[in-house]
Amino acid sequence: MDLSYSPEELAFRDEARAWLGANLPGELKDKGHYSKDELLRWHRILARQGWVAPAWPKEWGGTGWNVVQRYVFEEELGYSGGPPLIPFGLTMCAPVLLRFGAEAQKKRFLPRIYQGEDFWCQGYSEPGSGSDLASLKTKAVRKGDHYVVNGQKIWTTLAHYADWIFCLVRTDPTVEKRQEGISFLLMDMKAPGITVRPLILMDGAHEVNEVFFDDVQVPAENLVHEEGKGWTVAKYLLGYERMNTGRIGESKRQLAKLKELAKQKRNDFRFRDRLSRLEIELIALEITNLRFLDRMRRSGQPPGADVSMLKIKGTEIQQGLTELAVECTDPQASDEQSVALQKKYLSMRKTTIYAGSNEIQRNIIAKMTLGL
Amino acid sequence: MNFDYSEEQQLLADSVRRFLAKEYDFESRKRIIAGAGWSEEVWAKLAEMGLTGLPVSPDYGGFGGGAVDLMSVMEAFGEALVVEPLLPTLIAARLVGRAGSDAQKKALLPAVAEGRLRMAFAASPKADVVGAPAAHKLLCLLEEDLFIVDAAEVPMKPYRTLDNMLAAQIDFSPSKADLLAKDARAAVEEAVDFATALICAEAVGAMKFACDTTLEYLKTRKQFGVPIGSFQALQHRIVDMFISYEQAKSMACLACSKVDSSENPAERARAVSAAKIKVADAARHVSQESVQLHGGMGMSDELKVSHSFRRLTVLARQFGDADHHLERFASL
Numbered sequence: 001m002d003l004s005y006s007p008e009e010l011a012f013r014d015e016a017r018a019w020l021g022a023n024l025p026g027e028l029k030d031k032g033h034y035s036k037d038e039l040l041r042w043h044r045i046l047a048r049q050g051w052v053a054p055a056w057p058k059e060w061g062g063t064g065w066n067v068v069q070r071y072v073f074e075e076e077l078g079y080s081g082g083p084p085l086i087p088f089g090l091t092m093c094a095p096v097l098l099r100f101g102a103e104a105q106k107k108r109f110l111p112r113i114y115q116g117e118d119f120w121c122q123g124y125s126e127p128g129s130g131s132d133l134a135s136l137k138t139k140a141v142r143k144g145d146h147y148v149v150n151g152q153k154i155w156t157t158l159a160h161y162a163d164w165i166f167c168l169v170r171t172d173p174t175v176e177k178r179q180e181g182i183s184f185l186l187m188d189m190k191a192p193g194i195t196v197r198p199l200i201l202m203d204g205a206h207e208v209n210e211v212f213f214d215d216v217q218v219p220a221e222n223l224v225h226e227e228g229k230g231w232t233v234a235k236y237l238l239g240y241e242r243m244n245t246g247r248i249g250e251s252k253r254q255l256a257k258l259k260e261l262a263k264q265k266r267n268d269f270r271f272r273d274r275l276s277r278l279e280i281e282l283i284a285l286e287i288t289n290l291r292f293l294d295r296m297r298r299s300g301q302p303p304g305a306d307v308s309m310l311k312i313k314g315t316e317i318q319q320g321l322t323e324l325a326v327e328c329t330d331p332q333a334s335d336e337q338s339v340a341l342q343k344k345y346l347s348m349r350k351t352t353i354y355a356g357s358n359e360i361q362r363n364i365i366a367k368m369t370l371g372l
Numbered sequence: 373m374n375f376d377y378s379e380e381q382q383l384l385a386d387s388v389r390r391f392l393a394k395e396y397d398f399e400s401r402k403r404i405i406a407g408a409g410w411s412e413e414v415w416a417k418l419a420e421m422g423l424t425g426l427p428v429s430p431d432y433g434g435f436g437g438g439a440v441d442l443m444s445v446m447e448a449f450g451e452a453l454v455v456e457p458l459l460p461t462l463i464a465a466r467l468v469g470r471a472g473s474d475a476q477k478k479a480l481l482p483a484v485a486e487g488r489l490r491m492a493f494a495a496s497p498k499a500d501v502v503g504a505p506a507a508h509k510l511l512c513l514l515e516e517d518l519f520i521v522d523a524a525e526v527p528m529k530p531y532r533t534l535d536n537m538l539a540a541q542i543d544f545s546p547s548k549a550d551l552l553a554k555d556a557r558a559a560v561e562e563a564v565d566f567a568t569a570l571i572c573a574e575a576v577g578a579m580k581f582a583c584d585t586t587l588e589y590l591k592t593r594k595q596f597g598v599p600i601g602s603f604q605a606l607q608h609r610i611v612d613m614f615i616s617y618e619q620a621k622s623m624a625c626l627a628c629s630k631v632d633s634s635e636n637p638a639e640r641a642r643a644v645s646a647a648k649i650k651v652a653d654a655a656r657h658v659s660q661e662s663v664q665l666h667g668g669m670g671m672s673d674e675l676k677v678s679h680s681f682r683r684l685t686v687l688a689r690q691f692g693d694a695d696h697h698l699e700r701f702a703s704l
Contacts, residue, residue: 001628003625276701281619283623284650285619312615313619362607366607366611369614372610
């Protein structure tokens with residue numbers, strides 16, 4: 001047993017860290033919210049370096065790094081404090097196309113995702129279909145060489161930036177097993193009949209939206225995989241390698257900032273102990289993550305349902321960090337820094353809800369890992 | 373990076389597990405507790421498997437193993453709730469090996485490796501010492517100096533701890549003792565960190581048992597015509613138990629590996645304290661939930677789960693509870 005990285009892995013980490021430090025523009029660091037231009041600027045800097053999609057196959061621009069290198073890079077990326085790489089194109093739509101897409105779809109979409117020419121969003125949740133996603137109702141009816149789509153998606157992150165949306169839609173309302181009536185469809189956000197309406201969250205920010213589909217015509221060639229196989233595609237994505245689910249690099253950066261902030265509270269032992277416990281949770285999560293990674297490297301298998309554990313702990317830690325940061329501010333604070341910390345606390349409540357609520361993650365572990 | 377046990381470590385763990393499964397089941401353990409509180413036969417077997425020699429230097433007939441080498445053994449001990457006084461001997465042997473004179477090492481360590489000599493360590497002259505009644509030699513820290521004495525020379529009142537370990541109240545006086553080392557504080561801190569890391573591994577084993585047996589119970593116990601494991605309220609709770617166990621296991625790996633590899637005492641101490649805090653929190657969480665999810669049966673002395681509860685309650689606080697280690701973690 002050896003918990004440390006090899007000299008080669010350490011050299012790789014140092015190289016990644018040095019490059020990120022030298023190439024991340026200072027004005028993009030540590031902002032709570034980013035404009036589309038800012039997100040794409042960072043995306044394109046990484047694309048030029050050839051590092052924007054390490055996990056893709058080499059022929060499409062992947063780096064050929066092994067799982068440990070990919071993990072180290074993702075952690076460094078998070079630790080750098082730069083804008084997040086928006087996952088909808090790079091790590092959601094692209095893996096689906098690589099696995100299920102027609103050759104023409106891959107050629108058409110993958111290079112544009114890589115270069116940051118198309119901004120993607122994800123159309124899964126609906127007003128009546130959150131955790132029970134398979135109950136979704138947005139309808140796509142085949143008419144000749146088109147589908148006609150009607151319905152509504154909700155909580156669509158950054159739809160107001162997006163050029164494209166990938167959606168789960170109901171193509172067959174009659175099948176007995178409702179999962180088999182769902183298909184995976186790609187839609188141009190500029191298509192007539194699509195309306196995006198902002199949803200302002202409690203921190204005052206515009207990040208998510210409602211998206212309405214009113215007789216939207218979608219070319220049939222934009223269907224991914226077969227009609228009725230959308231649920232298979234969605235499930236594949238759930239099991240897809242999600243090693244950064246714990247967001248450890250980002251949390252390490254937030255922890256370092258929090259410790260700086262907490263210097264004023266150094267004689268408050270109650271606070272100090274809570275901070276220590278949170279730091280220890282993060283250390284434990286990092287090692288747990290490395291244990292999964294080590295197992296994955298050895299078996300060549302994706303980590304499976306255990307990843308849900310990383311999501312649960314990672315998001316609890318992210319929230320815990322913002323909660324303690326708020327305690328370093330005055331409740332009626334007016335200064336910019338304190339208000340930003342307080343808003344971050346409000347914003348981070350989303351993390352235990354999105355991408356499969358933590359309750360759904362527990363259901364997954366209970367069913368898949370524990371056999372309940 | 374590599375989280376696997378080596379082939380040798382795995383072989384040893386497998387043979388210990390096989391032995392415990394065959395000859396140290398819950399009923400055998402009960403008989404041992406009802407008797408002397410430990411078993412000469414079992415001890416001989418442990419020595420034969422090389423456990424007493426594992427951490428002793430090859431110069432004195434041992435294998436020169438570290439905390440990581442013992443980790444899987446301690447996990448297996450934790451799962452089976454072993455009451456044999458192995459750990460007290462290992463701590464004392466570590467102290468002799470690091471602080472004793474050559475003559476003392478030569479006199480004591482080969483006997484430990486062969487399983488002929490049991491020892492225990494007391495951090496103060498009047499103390500409650502686990503393993504003392506079964507020990508031939510006692511080590512005792514007096515202020516900054518470490519002494520060694522025949523256990524027979526030390527007045528002691530034997531008793532059983534909450535988790536049925538054999539222990540004694542000792543009343544040590546240095547008049548009949550030999551000096552083992554002057555200014556032994558650093559050696560003692562190192563040995564206690566070593567023992568704390570091993571306690572973490574033992575607790576991880578006991579947690580594994582508690583999680584597994586509770587999962588089994590949720591699958592078999594029926595109420596309202598269905599297994600109670602079909603209820604989401606209980607599913608989420610046992611998922612959280614398994615998460616606590618995994619997090620604790622990660623920290624035990626960290627502690628054992630830092631005890632073996634760290635040149636820097638502060639770095640070692642910080643890792644061990646971090647591990648003990650997480651393990652203490654997880655031990656409390658897992659043990660309490662394992663009893664609650666068993667319902668009335670969880671309270672019963674007849675079920676092993678009530679005994680893993682007792683063991684975890686003690687392990688959570690042995691060699692410093694979470695508050696103690698939070699203080700140390702913050703000071704480093």
